[in-house]
Amino acid sequence: MKLGIMSFAHLHAYSYADVVTKMPGVELVGIADLEKERGKQAAQQFGTRYYPSYEGLLETDIDGVIITAANIDHREFTEMAAAAGKHILCEKPIATTLEDAKAMEKVAGEAGIKFQMAFPCRYIPAVQRLKADYESGRLGRVLAIRGTNRGRMPGGFFTDPEAAGGGAVIDHTVHLVDLVRWVFQTEFREVYCEMDRRFHDIPTEDCGLLTLELSNGAFMTLDPSWSRPDCFYTWGDLYMQVVGTDMVSEVDMMRQSLERISFDDPNYQWEFWGANTDYYLVKDFVDCFREDREPSITALDGIRALEVAVGAYESARIGEPVKLG
Numbered sequence: 001m002k003l004g005i006m007s008f009a010h011l012h013a014y015s016y017a018d019v020v021t022k023m024p025g026v027e028l029v030g031i032a033d034l035e036k037e038r039g040k041q042a043a044q045q046f047g048t049r050y051y052p053s054y055e056g057l058l059e060t061d062i063d064g065v066i067i068t069a070a071n072i073d074h075r076e077f078t079e080m081a082a083a084a085g086k087h088i089l090c091e092k093p094i095a096t097t098l099e100d101a102k103a104m105e106k107v108a109g110e111a112g113i114k115f116q117m118a119f120p121c122r123y124i125p126a127v128q129r130l131k132a133d134y135e136s137g138r139l140g141r142v143l144a145i146r147g148t149n150r151g152r153m154p155g156g157f158f159t160d161p162e163a164a165g166g167g168a169v170i171d172h173t174v175h176l177v178d179l180v181r182w183v184f185q186t187e188f189r190e191v192y193c194e195m196d197r198r199f200h201d202i203p204t205e206d207c208g209l210l211t212l213e214l215s216n217g218a219f220m221t222l223d224p225s226w227s228r229p230d231c232f233y234t235w236g237d238l239y240m241q242v243v244g245t246d247m248v249s250e251v252d253m254m255r256q257s258l259e260r261i262s263f264d265d266p267n268y269q270w271e272f273w274g275a276n277t278d279y280y281l282v283k284d285f286v287d288c289f290r291e292d293r294e295p296s297i298t299a300l301d302g303i304r305a306l307e308v309a310v311g312a313y314e315s316a317r318i319g320e321p322v323k324l325g
Contacts, residue, residue, distance in 0.1 A: 001286050002029045002062040006054055006077050007069035008042045009035075009157055010091050011235075012118070012278070016066050017046045019279040026286055032057035058084040063289060064114070066282070067091060070157040071164050075100040082111035089285040091118045093174045093309060094302030096165030101306050105299035116285045116295035117302040119178045121238060123280035126251045130242065131183040133249060140246030142184055145220040147176040151236035153226035159202040167204025169195055169312050172224030172236055174305040178297075179240070181304060186216040188304075192321040193312035199227055210312055211321075233270040 003020055005013055008031065020028045032051040033039030043050035051057040057065070058080060064087030067077045074095050081088050088108065094117060095101040108115035121127060133139055149172040157163040158171055177188065195208035207225035214220060228237075238253035256274025261267070288295045311322040 001026045001064075001290060002060075003027070003064050003066060003286075004029050004051075004057045004060065004062045004086075005031045005042075005066045005068060006057065006081070007067070007073065008033050008038050009070045009073075010068035011154060011156075012091055013042070013066070013068035014045075015278045016068065016089075016282055017042065019276065019282050020066075021046055021048075023279070023283060023286070026282075029060055029062050030057050054080055058086060063087060064089065064285070066118075066285075070160075071096050071170075072162060075104050078104045078115070079107050082107045082113055085111065085113060087114040087116075087285075087289045089116050089118055089282065090302070092178075092302065093165065093170055093306050094299065095306065096162075096170075098303065098306060098310055101299070101303045105303060108299060114285075114289045114295050115299045116288060117178075117297040117299065118281060119175065119297050119301065119305075120277035120281040121175050121179055121253065122182055122297065123275065123277040123284075124238075124251070124253050125275055126253070126255070127179055127183065130240075130249055130251050133247070134183060134244075138247055139242065139244030139249060142214075142216060142218045142242060142244050144218055144243040145180060146241045147180075147220060147222045148224075148239045149173075149175055149236040150223055150225045150227050151234060152228050152230055152232050153200050153202065153206055154235070159200075159204050161204050164204065166309070166313055167195075167197075167202070168206050168226040169193065169208045169210075169224055169316075170306075170309045172226075173208075173210065173222060173309045173312060174302075175236070175238060176222055176224075176240065177305045177308045178301060180214070180220065181301070184214070184216060184218075186214045186218070188308050188324050189213045189215050190321050190323055191308055191311045191315055193315040195312070195316045199225075205316075208312070208316070210308075212308070234272075
């Protein structure tokens, strides 16, 4: 199977490229990026060819592409790849507007290609255990969920409200929204959000707090802030506490780690040893067109997650809860 990567604007592109080069039976044919130096450096780093145009990459015999461009470019790149008959793994959020997101779902369907969203957190072993516990009835009825996804401010296009569609709220909300929908097979019905800029001198919000109502009767709070310092060891902490009628369960994506403090040279070191979720995400994407089956994470999943983020911005604008769906 042959893959290409469209743009290295998103930081996750480096992780995806790394796992593709290590995946048996998969070849990274090329990297296309209009930022010449960035594209050339990435191609050299991962031992592949640099394409100065996206059309040039799409004209090759690749089977699929990974889109890791600025959020606002996802629709254009999806339309280009679909027209070329290439399967698509698209970085989250699916788009900056629901209009673009729905257009992407439509064009992929009309082209007959596989379109998978990049929600790698579904492949966290602890999340999969939570899903199994819920489906077996061990949790009982879900009453409440407390979630956080707090991390560093990523810079780049992420702080451009037009290119990103917002700031911390759109960036970090969609991960946990997707997990809750997938694990508990429920939808979000209402969102109330307050957001602000408290930590960084940037044009977008860097913190927020969402209160959400779910169709299964539960409620959820979510902190999706860029509230951690530049020296923080991960992009986000991704934590959930789920209160059920029969059990309380906690999921901490970053718990599988080794922490070390040296007394001779005071220095905190953090090393993650858990599952490489990006590897399983890309493998699942490759397997869906290798086996000619539907993607595990669909465009509709991307749309539903975006609906919550869009609703959060509207709620913050008017100062009231917003109905979803």
